[in-house]
Amino acid sequence: MSHRFIPPYPPRLQEVVHHADRLCELIAVHELTPPRDEWAAAWLFGRAEEMARLAQDILDSWRDGHTEEAKARATLEEYMVSLREGLAKHLGVASMTS
Numbered sequence: 001m002s003h004r005f006i007p008p009y010p011p012r013l014q015e016v017v018h019h020a021d022r023l024c025e026l027i028a029v030h031e032l033t034p035p036r037d038e039w040a041a042a043w044l045f046g047r048a049e050e051m052a053r054l055a056q057d058i059l060d061s062w063r064d065g066h067t068e069e070a071k072a073r074a075t076l077e078e079y080m081v082s083l084r085e086g087l088a089k090h091l092g093v094a095s096m097t098s
Contacts, residue, residue, distance in 0.1 A: 013062070016073050016080075020055045023080055024048050030091065040090040047083065054079060 009017055028048040055076055062072040 009059070009062075010069055013069050013073050016076050017055070017059070019080060020051065020076055023083060024051050024055075027051060027083070027087070030087070036092060043086060043090045047086075051079075051083060 007014060007017070025048075027044065031044050031046075031048055058067065058072050058076050061067040062069060067075075
């Protein structure tokens with residue numbers, strides 16, 4: 001695991017952060033893998049960086065006291081759900097779990 005996001009976080013937030021880290025790694029691997037088609041390649045290009053930046057913004061906002069832990073967790077979880085749905089669609093699989 002790359003540990004993109006520097007801990008520590010409260011336990012429930014840490015759990016979501018671990019999922020975000022793994023999802024970033026998964027997306028990065030798929031960005032480097034030859035795509036099935038051009039649309040998949042276009043959708044995947046830059047997603048790992050996007051995910052990492054958004055997650056870091058959410059975590060920084062929480063750390064700075066601008067966002068409550070529950071809201072940070074929910075926002076990050078919602079974003080990861082949308083990414084997993086996009087990955088499933090563009091990789092041609094029925095569904096993906098975290």
